[in-house]
Amino acid sequence: MGIIKLKNRVCVSAVASVAGRKEYDGCFGDRFDEYGKDDTFGQKTFEDAEAEMQRRCFAHALRKGGFAEGDIDAIFAGDLMNQCTASSYGLLKYDIPYLGLFGACSTMAEAVLLAALTVDGGYFRRAAAAVSSHNCTAERQFRMPIEYGGQRTPTAQWTVTGAGCAVIDGGASGMYIKEVLPGRTVDLGVKDAANMGAAMAPAAADTLERYFAGSGKKPSDIDVILTGDLGSEGHSILTELLSMDGYDTAASHLDCGMLLYRPEQDVHSGGSGCACSALGLAVYLYDRFMKKEIKNALFVGTGALMSPMAVAQGHSIPGVAHLIYFSSEV
Amino acid sequence: MGIIKLKNRVCVSAVASVAGRKEYDGCFGDRFDEYGKDDTFGQKTFEDAEAEMQRRCFAHALRKGGFAEGDIDAIFAGDLMNQCTASSYGLLKYDIPYLGLFGACSTMAEAVLLAALTVDGGYFRRAAAAVSSHNCTAERQFRMPIEYGGQRTPTAQWTVTGAGCAVIDGGASGMYIKEVLPGRTVDLGVKDAANMGAAMAPAAADTLERYFAGSGKKPSDIDVILTGDLGSEGHSILTELLSMDGYDTAASHLDCGMLLYRPEQDVHSGGSGCACSALGLAVYLYDRFMKKEIKNALFVGTGALMSPMAVAQGHSIPGVAHLIYFSSEV
Numbered sequence: 001m002g003i004i005k006l007k008n009r010v011c012v013s014a015v016a017s018v019a020g021r022k023e024y025d026g027c028f029g030d031r032f033d034e035y036g037k038d039d040t041f042g043q044k045t046f047e048d049a050e051a052e053m054q055r056r057c058f059a060h061a062l063r064k065g066g067f068a069e070g071d072i073d074a075i076f077a078g079d080l081m082n083q084c085t086a087s088s089y090g091l092l093k094y095d096i097p098y099l100g101l102f103g104a105c106s107t108m109a110e111a112v113l114l115a116a117l118t119v120d121g122g123y124f125r126r127a128a129a130a131v132s133s134h135n136c137t138a139e140r141q142f143r144m145p146i147e148y149g150g151q152r153t154p155t156a157q158w159t160v161t162g163a164g165c166a167v168i169d170g171g172a173s174g175m176y177i178k179e180v181l182p183g184r185t186v187d188l189g190v191k192d193a194a195n196m197g198a199a200m201a202p203a204a205a206d207t208l209e210r211y212f213a214g215s216g217k218k219p220s221d222i223d224v225i226l227t228g229d230l231g232s233e234g235h236s237i238l239t240e241l242l243s244m245d246g247y248d249t250a251a252s253h254l255d256c257g258m259l260l261y262r263p264e265q266d267v268h269s270g271g272s273g274c275a276c277s278a279l280g281l282a283v284y285l286y287d288r289f290m291k292k293e294i295k296n297a298l299f300v301g302t303g304a305l306m307s308p309m310a311v312a313q314g315h316s317i318p319g320v321a322h323l324i325y326f327s328s329e330v
Numbered sequence: 331m332g333i334i335k336l337k338n339r340v341c342v343s344a345v346a347s348v349a350g351r352k353e354y355d356g357c358f359g360d361r362f363d364e365y366g367k368d369d370t371f372g373q374k375t376f377e378d379a380e381a382e383m384q385r386r387c388f389a390h391a392l393r394k395g396g397f398a399e400g401d402i403d404a405i406f407a408g409d410l411m412n413q414c415t416a417s418s419y420g421l422l423k424y425d426i427p428y429l430g431l432f433g434a435c436s437t438m439a440e441a442v443l444l445a446a447l448t449v450d451g452g453y454f455r456r457a458a459a460a461v462s463s464h465n466c467t468a469e470r471q472f473r474m475p476i477e478y479g480g481q482r483t484p485t486a487q488w489t490v491t492g493a494g495c496a497v498i499d500g501g502a503s504g505m506y507i508k509e510v511l512p513g514r515t516v517d518l519g520v521k522d523a524a525n526m527g528a529a530m531a532p533a534a535a536d537t538l539e540r541y542f543a544g545s546g547k548k549p550s551d552i553d554v555i556l557t558g559d560l561g562s563e564g565h566s567i568l569t570e571l572l573s574m575d576g577y578d579t580a581a582s583h584l585d586c587g588m589l590l591y592r593p594e595q596d597v598h599s600g601g602s603g604c605a606c607s608a609l610g611l612a613v614y615l616y617d618r619f620m621k622k623e624i625k626n627a628l629f630v631g632t633g634a635l636m637s638p639m640a641v642a643q644g645h646s647i648p649g650v651a652h653l654i655y656f657s658s659e660v
Contacts, residue, residue, distance in 0.1 A: 047639060078432065083637035085645075089640065092517055098512070102408065102430040104413070104430075110429060117448055117451060118451075182428070182429055184427055185422050305413060309411075310419065
């Protein structure tokens with residue numbers, strides 16, 4: 001069993017985004033619902049700052065969609081922090097059923113996928129997908145103490161500071177979820193925690209090739225193929241992997257990690273983190289659908305299931321990629 | 331929106347369990363599909379041992395259900411290790427769509443809930459719920475280096491070494507999933523990482539009271555109310571909380587954390603961890619349905635969304651509890 005076709009009308013009825021200062025200074029600065037001047041969001045720790053971003057982002061989503069708390073039947077949420085505390089603490093004040101996910105940087109796509117299926121099936125009237133990441137919580141957890149100031153390699157990515165939320169229901173918005181394809185874990189042996197793009201690209205290729213084979217669609221049938229956070233390194237690896245199997249995605253493949261920052265912002269291979277794809281979805285893809293610039297898109301959330309302990313114990317880093325097919329038509 | 335009633339026939343079609351030595355020496359030793367004499371399962375690290383338990387447990391589930399790998403459309407999986415690596419590494423060899431969850435010790439119930447909804451909706455023909463925990467990976471991550479040998483408080487629980495798997499499909503087994511109720515996060519201020527029962531009991535009370543109020547059922551209508559890992563401390567708190575609101579669960583409330591070990595095994599308040607409720611489901615509850623000893627049950631997976639960093643930064647521990655209503659009748 002592969003691609004799952006939704007049976008009913010299911011749309012992205014509202015999106016919201018909160019971002020950090022560097023992201024505000026990037027390419028989409030004017031599009032975020034809110035940004036933090038110093039990335040602390042009034043909190044004493046970076047962990048609390050990330051939780052606060054989730055809280056504010058979810059509040060923006062409610063406001064923008066015109067929803068009360070009781071209108072949301074479930075939240076699918078996750079983040080990169082150990083035990084996903086940005087989500088559980090950030091959304092704690094909301095009395096809404098909470099389903100925690102861990103899909104690393106693919107969590108937004110996983111959350112949208114599960115929200116779409118459960119809304120399509122009539123189990124929830126309306127569900128939210130909510131994720132976050134923060135450069136200062138992720139870097140010290142996964143790589144170096146941030147004060148250390150270690151030199152970053154060319155393949156390194158920059159964990160995006162931000163939170164994204166998408167509300168999924170049966171309304172009419174101009175951005176509909178038609179099909180989903182959950183990803184399989186793929187591990188081709190990458191052990192470099194500073195090269196997540198290489199760890200994730202094979203999983204993205206696996207999912208995209210299964211999608212093209214199963215749907216009969218060609219890359220040229222899709223206006224935008226938007227991967228989550230492969231960065232320029234992973235983007236070129238994915239392009240090569242797909243090309244070897246006869247799929248030319250050059251005309252339509254964009255990566256959220258390559259869209260968010262300006263070249264002079266020195267993020268090396270690009271952005272990463274749960275918020276990378278979530279901001280790409282909320283401010284780039286959603287906008288293009290609303291402006292009727294595109295008629296369809298594949299959103300491929302990419303995750304490197306990377307654990308510092310597992311890497312220290314000699315393991316390589318598995319990747320996973322979940323796919324959503326969006327269309328402007330019901 | 332509260333209780334979700336399933337529309338189609340959805341059953342637990344196979345279960346499997348792998349356990350550690352202490353669990354084998356406990357009350358259900360003869361019922362596990364496999365146990366580890368020294369809890370290493372032939373691996374060099376405890377983390378790899380836990381992943382190996384997941385792999386073996388899933389293999390047992392396939393074997394016992396008579397399923398090939400291609401018969402399972404998705405795995406919902408999670409564990410307690412940072413980045414849930416026991417699940418991602420343990421299940422890596424299976425080319426099955428992988429949806430990672432983080433629900434702390436409630437993960438088995440969350441996985442069964444999502445597997446049930448996605449199978450009921452016809453999105454997956456058959457889905458698996460797979461979780462694990464290992465005393466030696468959890469204790470050193472959440473509390474003390476295990477070599478330290480710190481004295482355990484009376485309210486402390488013992489993280490269960492084991493893995494559990496349930497395969498959910500539309501077959502006929504004698505153990506059907508009729509209703510589910512996802513939990514909300516509840517935080518009443520408990521900050522003691524050695525008292526998880528107190529942190530989780532309010533969430534269990536919230537979910538059970540919503541279930542009783544929404545379904546119109548009384549506790550006496552249910553043969554077994556099986557909570558995940560409240561232990562004796564959390565069990566008594568839950569009993570008191572429910573009693574204050576007029577629900578007397580004394581006759582039917584059992585807790586997996588109090589069932590697994592013998593009194594002389596010195597686990598203090600009881601077992602805990604993802605595997606605690608998973609083993610309770612796989613070897614206790616499933617058996618009772620198969621033997622036709624009970625006609626219905628509420629399975630309430632309880633999770634303490636506890637992070638050592640969050641506790642160190644002064645936060646209390648939120649709990650969550652997801653509920654499944656099982657029946658012997660379709």
